[in-house]
Amino acid sequence: MHETSIVNSIMRTLEHEFEAEKLKRLRAIHLKVGILSNIEPRLLHNAYSAYHLTNPGYFHVELHVEATSLKIKCETCDHITDVQNYRFICDNCKMPSKNVIQGEEMLIHKVEFED
Amino acid sequence: MRPCQSGNFKIKSVRATKYKKKMVDKSTKAARGTVQCENTNINLLKANDFVADIIKKEMAKTSTLLINITSSAGSGKTTLMQKTAEKLKDKITMAVMVGDLETERDAIRIRETGIQALQIVTGGICHLEAQMVHQVLDQFDLENIDLLFIENVGNLVCPSSFDLGEDYRVTLMATTEGDDKPKKYPKMFLTSDMMLVSKADLLPYVPFSVEAVTKDAHEVNHELEVIQISALSGEGVDEWCDWLLDKIAQKKG
Numbered sequence: 495m496h497e498t499s500i501v502n503s504i505m506r507t508l509e510h511e512f513e514a515e516k517l518k519r520l521r522a523i524h525l526k527v528g529i530l531s532n533i534e535p536r537l538l539h540n541a542y543s544a545y546h547l548t549n550p551g552y553f554h555v556e557l558h559v560e561a562t563s564l565k566i567k568c569e570t571c572d573h574i575t576d577v578q579n580y581r582f583i584c585d586n587c588k589m590p591s592k593n594v595i596q597g598e599e600m601l602i603h604k605v606e607f608e609d
Numbered sequence: 610m611r612p613c614q615s616g617n618f619k620i621k622s623v624r625a626t627k628y629k630k631k632m633v634d635k636s637t638k639a640a641r642g643t644v645q646c647e648n649t650n651i652n653l654l655k656a657n658d659f660v661a662d663i664i665k666k667e668m669a670k671t672s673t674l675l676i677n678i679t680s681s682a683g684s685g686k687t688t689l690m691q692k693t694a695e696k697l698k699d700k701i702t703m704a705v706m707v708g709d710l711e712t713e714r715d716a717i718r719i720r721e722t723g724i725q726a727l728q729i730v731t732g733g734i735c736h737l738e739a740q741m742v743h744q745v746l747d748q749f750d751l752e753n754i755d756l757l758f759i760e761n762v763g764n765l766v767c768p769s770s771f772d773l774g775e776d777y778r779v780t781l782m783a784t785t786e787g788d789d790k791p792k793k794y795p796k797m798f799l800t801s802d803m804m805l806v807s808k809a810d811l812l813p814y815v816p817f818s819v820e821a822v823t824k825d826a827h828e829v830n831h832e833l834e835v836i837q838i839s840a841l842s843g844e845g846v847d848e849w850c851d852w853l854l855d856k857i858a859q860k861k862g
Binding site for chain 2: 602606
């Protein structure tokens with residue numbers, strides 16, 4: 495995945511969502527990325543470090559990346575399965591399912607501001 | 610990403626270290642104060658998805674079917690576009706926009722079949738984003754186009770994450786690539802509606818099992834449709850074109 499463009503997208507999104515005054519107090523960004531998102535947390539951190547070289551204004555802002563595993567919820571029996579080896583099949587009733595409830599996320603799920 | 614590539618980078622890096630020192634003081638102070646948290650759930654690709662929605666709306670206005678064609682490099686996307694154009698150009702109006710890192714070669718090849726084709730040169734970007742598609746959209750007379758293909762950059766990774774506002778995503782899987790790809794690139798196959806097993810004319814010569822690739826793909830996405838196709842021998846082309854005509858008819862309601 496193109497981590498550099500992801501980092502740019504994150505910062506652009508935040509600049510769009512929050513006012514410039516508030517962004518000056520930005521302290522930490524928490525991301526949730528699923529295993530299916532093709533985002534590699536370590537590469538994302540590297541890309542984020544590289545981003546600061548051209549945008550030093552956010553240098554003090556911490557980036558936290560939480561990687562989430564892949565889970566599906568069966569439409570037939572409601573059982574939740576941890577998907578292993580990309581077999582999208584219910585553990586309980588063996589029915590195939592595309593109903594991914596976790597693992598596809600690419601979310602900015604929390605931002606912290608200094609008071 | 611290309612860190613550590615230019616000498617320039619190092620100089621900037623020294624500057625950045627200075628910033629770090631300054632900021633460490635600041636954040637130490639802040640730690641004693643209170644922190645205000647906002648729970649958000651913003652998609653990282655929100656900007657892309659916003660534009661993808663605009664594309665969807667424009668396509669709905671003119672009832673143009675939009676299909677995103679993805680695959681590895683060299684699995685036959687452009688040849689399939691040429692063959693599809695030959696087969697369908699008397700029945701419907703179709704056009705193609707094609708993304709590559711450099712050159713206009715693919716668009717030229719497609720234009721030779723007599724249909725409109727535009728090249729998007731990404732200049733190093735490994736996928737097409739909705740913004741790029743939207744930017745060239747006004748070059749097409751959508752009112753009079755029934756079917757618009759987006760031939761994506763040859764890559765099974767990044768293009769899977771970018772919604773281009775398409776009605777259907779079609780992934781080519783060439784027999785020369787090996788039948789183990791769906792599990793290696795699950796997101797692409799999970800988000801596709803159709804898998805075309807291309808270069809089927811080579812099946813007698815390559816160690817590739819259509820059954821194995823279909824099983825692998827269906828474990829990832831049980832709704833994935835599969836057609837075995839060869840643009841050179843013509844196998845499966847009619848079935849593919851019928852699928853397209855059917856989807857066009859549905860879109861026109």
